[in-house]
Amino acid sequence: MKFQHLLALFLMSFFITSCDPNQKEVQKDNNKSEINAVINSQGPKKITRNIIQDRKGNIWMAAFDGIFRYDGKAFVNMTSKVSSARFFSILEDNKGNFWFGSIGSGVYYYDGSTFQNFTTKEGLLNNEVTSIYEDKKGVIWFGVSGGASSYDGNSFRNYIIEGDEMYLDQTGKTFSNRRPYEVTSITENKTGELWFASRGNTYVYNGESFASISHNGKPFKNVRSIIEDKKGNIWLGGADGLWRYNGTTFINFTPNFVGYVYEDKKGNIWTSSEKDNKHWVLSRYNEDSLKDKKPIAAEIIPEDENNKMLFGILEASDESIWFGTFAGVYRYDGNKTKKASKN
Numbered sequence: 001m002k003f004q005h006l007l008a009l010f011l012m013s014f015f016i017t018s019c020d021p022n023q024k025e026v027q028k029d030n031n032k033s034e035i036n037a038v039i040n041s042q043g044p045k046k047i048t049r050n051i052i053q054d055r056k057g058n059i060w061m062a063a064f065d066g067i068f069r070y071d072g073k074a075f076v077n078m079t080s081k082v083s084s085a086r087f088f089s090i091l092e093d094n095k096g097n098f099w100f101g102s103i104g105s106g107v108y109y110y111d112g113s114t115f116q117n118f119t120t121k122e123g124l125l126n127n128e129v130t131s132i133y134e135d136k137k138g139v140i141w142f143g144v145s146g147g148a149s150s151y152d153g154n155s156f157r158n159y160i161i162e163g164d165e166m167y168l169d170q171t172g173k174t175f176s177n178r179r180p181y182e183v184t185s186i187t188e189n190k191t192g193e194l195w196f197a198s199r200g201n202t203y204v205y206n207g208e209s210f211a212s213i214s215h216n217g218k219p220f221k222n223v224r225s226i227i228e229d230k231k232g233n234i235w236l237g238g239a240d241g242l243w244r245y246n247g248t249t250f251i252n253f254t255p256n257f258v259g260y261v262y263e264d265k266k267g268n269i270w271t272s273s274e275k276d277n278k279h280w281v282l283s284r285y286n287e288d289s290l291k292d293k294k295p296i297a298a299e300i301i302p303e304d305e306n307n308k309m310l311f312g313i314l315e316a317s318d319e320s321i322w323f324g325t326f327a328g329v330y331r332y333d334g335n336k337t338k339k340a341s342k343n
Contacts, residue, residue, distance in 0.1 A: 101129030143183030
């Protein structure tokens with residue numbers, strides 16, 4: 001009788017867990033493939049949305065013609081034999097593994113030797129992955145079309161945007177088609193709250209509920225980039241320009257559209273922004289000037305006039321600034337910009 005009682009409890013526990021619509025456990029050996037990279041003389045040639053530098057010093061680029069790695073000598077297209085997807089976002093997690101977000105093919109996990117693909121079949125909310133972020137607990141967050149997904153290493157939880165609201169899904173819903181209001185950027189503040197920028201509203205999540213962020217009664221909409229700086233300020237860049245929030249007050253630095261916000265090692269704030277209807281520029285707000293009410297940004301205009309929009313920004317270990325364009329990756333060495341190429 002005792003054995004039968006324990007067996008019944010086990011079966012009941014299994015049934016409850018397997019029926020939880022908020023989580024879908026992922027099969028670990030799903031769609032694994034070995035790496036078969038291709039060495040290139042140059043980096044990406046198409047739209048490059050995101051650039052990072054890993055703990056070993058390699059620079060990684062998420063582009064529409066693949067995921068590229070640069071080791072200081074040569075560029076390698078890491079995904080040319082794995083996927084033809086257009087890649088949009090990239091993250092190195094705290095264990096040194098990589099996550100590559102694509103448009104239409106979900107997210108690819110790379111452990112240094114093999115790739116694993118996660119899509120809506122495994123529980124991802126949508127296969128268009130526009131941003132990736134790791135919180136302080138090691139949970140990986142994916143900004144996707146229609147909302148966001150979190151992954152704790154075993155299963156996904158999904159959060160949906162509908163109208164002006166964002167909420168935890170209770171039904172196990174996923175979206176196969178493009179949805180409005182994708183989450184474009186995610187960051188965590190010093191108190192552990194998560195900020196979500198989207199094409200719709202901007203939200204703060206305290207672990208239980210979402211609140212829409214507004215200034216003077218007007219919600220922040222169509223924010224493309226959001227970061228927390230070293231001092232704990234939140235920066236928002238988007239359709240309404242560049243804003244800084246110190247926990248109590250919002251300050252506007254420019255009304256021009258801002259596509260990306262980045263803080264370098266010295267505390268300077270860099271943006272990719274629209275100067276007029278024809279040109280985009282890199283703007284640098286020096287850390288010392290950020291105390292002023294109206295700081296003046298130094299503007300760096302790329303030499304290639306075909307680059308009508310600028311994307312992700314990275315300060316490499318040699319202090320050069322890398323940034324993505326419609327035609328690949330460029331570098332700024334402190335004097336001029338030029339197309340990134342092998343040494």
